[in-house]
Amino acid sequence: MLKNFIVTSVPVSPKTSRIGILTWPYLIELISKSLKIEPVFSVNAFHSFLENDEKTIKDYFKFLIDNGVDINKKRIYIDKEHLAEIKKLIKEMFNRKLIKIEEKVVYRCLCGKIDVLNLKDNFQNENVKLYHIKNGKAYCNFCNEECTACTQKVLTLQVDFSKCQKVQIVPQLYESYFNDLYKKFDNQSFMISKNRETGIKVNLEGQNFNIDIDFSWMLFTSLLPNKNKIIIAGNRHIFKMLKIHYVNSVLEQKPIIFLATSYNMKDNHFDETKAFFEIDDINYKKLFLLYHQSWNNHTNSRLWNKSIYNYLKKLSSSERKKLYDAIKNTNTKNAENMQEKLSSLVKNINLAKNNKQIKKIEE
Numbered sequence: 001m002l003k004n005f006i007v008t009s010v011p012v013s014p015k016t017s018r019i020g021i022l023t024w025p026y027l028i029e030l031i032s033k034s035l036k037i038e039p040v041f042s043v044n045a046f047h048s049f050l051e052n053d054e055k056t057i058k059d060y061f062k063f064l065i066d067n068g069v070d071i072n073k074k075r076i077y078i079d080k081e082h083l084a085e086i087k088k089l090i091k092e093m094f095n096r097k098l099i100k101i102e103e104k105v106v107y108r109c110l111c112g113k114i115d116v117l118n119l120k121d122n123f124q125n126e127n128v129k130l131y132h133i134k135n136g137k138a139y140c141n142f143c144n145e146e147c148t149a150c151t152q153k154v155l156t157l158q159v160d161f162s163k164c165q166k167v168q169i170v171p172q173l174y175e176s177y178f179n180d181l182y183k184k185f186d187n188q189s190f191m192i193s194k195n196r197e198t199g200i201k202v203n204l205e206g207q208n209f210n211i212d213i214d215f216s217w218m219l220f221t222s223l224l225p226n227k228n229k230i231i232i233a234g235n236r237h238i239f240k241m242l243k244i245h246y247v248n249s250v251l252e253q254k255p256i257i258f259l260a261t262s263y264n265m266k267d268n269h270f271d272e273t274k275a276f277f278e279i280d281d282i283n284y285k286k287l288f289l290l291y292h293q294s295w296n297n298h299t300n301s302r303l304w305n306k307s308i309y310n311y312l313k314k315l316s317s318s319e320r321k322k323l324y325d326a327i328k329n330t331n332t333k334n335a336e337n338m339q340e341k342l343s344s345l346v347k348n349i350n351l352a353k354n355n356k357q358i359k360k361i362e363e
């Protein structure tokens, strides 16, 4: 085991409704075993307004274990369990003047979903717009009410590009996008408090602030052991990665390498969930999801792919095991650093997919 590295994902909502949710745990496990790095499974329980968090989280881990994820109980990070540390860290950042109280014009709608400093950046992620403009006014896409401006004291985090650690991300094609985004937000402020109740309340200079749940995400790398980190996140969330990266930088934590995964869209002619559960073979399940990640052509959305199912179905369980092991045993000895190692590992996921690889292993 490499003592100075961990691999994890951004904290995930503990859902069990879609099979795609297993992609990150499968990748964490693969990277951990292949690159000899300690795995951490991170859960976001702040977002779940469920009645029974404990049961939801328990069900989630059972779902992972039932589908072949090797979990050691000690390697779990649940954000809600770190509430006291999160509040302490926010106060520390305030004392160090990394966070400020500022009087700002804030745009807000009735449901509270819109609560922003400017109306320029109309996005939650690449596919979800927050509001639309009608007759020069902005209307929330969730409650349909007009966003109105008001002036009030909010908590802000100033962005200073010069303080940033080097951006490291796999696939590397995202690096320039990431850096461009940084330049766009340089010298601007992120608002990190919300008007609505968020479950994280901090008192600063006699005033209560509701901390944005997204900001607690940004702090999470500082609450993990201070080691070099590989962090898995979706390629639609580069902006969230940037915020995590920025806070990691200003808190002088050891650097992060991000791994950006792609999403799959529904193919109406193929029931991916049925296909996933049809074959009772853990290596089949892992390969089915891992093969849906394409690390060379990453920018297009992809459909769940029946040919991957057909291909894996034809193989025997020992052939599938050989394919999985071939990925796990990727030779990364010549790679100069961890980013290169990670890059060759994930590229090998798709290389191992062709038949020749199986024959080669058998020879």
Ligand SMILES: [Zn+2]
Pocket: 109, 110, 111, 112, 113, 114, 140, 141, 142, 143, 144, 145
């Ligand atoms: Zn609204």
